[in-house]
Amino acid sequence: MPRQVDHDLRRRQIAEAVWRLATRGGLEDVTLRQVAAEAGVSARLLQYYFGTRDQLLLGALEILNADAEQRARERLAAFGETPGMHAIVRGVLLEMLPLDEERRNRHLVYVAYFVRFLVEPALAEVALAAPLAIENLIADLLTQGRELGEVSPDIDIAAEAAFLVAGAEGFQSSVLLGQRTPEDAVALMDHQLARVFTGTTPG
Numbered sequence: 001m002p003r004q005v006d007h008d009l010r011r012r013q014i015a016e017a018v019w020r021l022a023t024r025g026g027l028e029d030v031t032l033r034q035v036a037a038e039a040g041v042s043a044r045l046l047q048y049y050f051g052t053r054d055q056l057l058l059g060a061l062e063i064l065n066a067d068a069e070q071r072a073r074e075r076l077a078a079f080g081e082t083p084g085m086h087a088i089v090r091g092v093l094l095e096m097l098p099l100d101e102e103r104r105n106r107h108l109v110y111v112a113y114f115v116r117f118l119v120e121p122a123l124a125e126v127a128l129a130a131p132l133a134i135e136n137l138i139a140d141l142l143t144q145g146r147e148l149g150e151v152s153p154d155i156d157i158a159a160e161a162a163f164l165v166a167g168a169e170g171f172q173s174s175v176l177l178g179q180r181t182p183e184d185a186v187a188l189m190d191h192q193l194a195r196v197f198t199g200t201t202p203g
Helices: 009-027 032-038 041-048 055-078 085-094 101-119 119-149 157-176 182-196
Strands: none
Touching: 009 032, 009 055, 009 101, 032 041, 032 055, 032 101, 041 055, 055 085, 055 101, 055 119, 085 119, 085 157, 085 182, 101 119, 101 157, 119 157, 157 182
16 A cells, blocks of 8 residues: 655655755755755655745745744743733744744744845745734734733834834844844843833743
């Protein structure tokens, strides 16, 4: 009896090959043949699952984003049932920082995609939507925090959400480059959050 193929697993195997190549040397000159060799599959099978090179890059990015969202949900769930808005907002922002090997590798892949974001409309659409979605999430959480009395009434929610997300994005680069330690980035983020969440702690 022929063995059943796990198509999702095979797609992930190919996507992980793209990520490894991305972290080693970027994506500018990566070919379907190189990805197939890295994944240990034939070029024909790679095209069966993803189609063209552009479709492959987009598919690998979508799988990476889905992974990131799932890991974020798991880490936030570990806070328990009533963690408070300070802890939740902090948790969302810390997902954006390369604080461990998993998140560092993920952000290295995003860096490798950056030039493609500038020139490929389909990839750019994915990239442009992500920060705005996070800003909206942070703004919603800050609004809930204000209703609970955790957030200062003087805070401009939309501006603060944009600033927090932009700050986290800036820390990504400085940590990856070694200009700032992960601990320093977390401390600076906590400093800003302490101004927003008056009289609360993230615990």
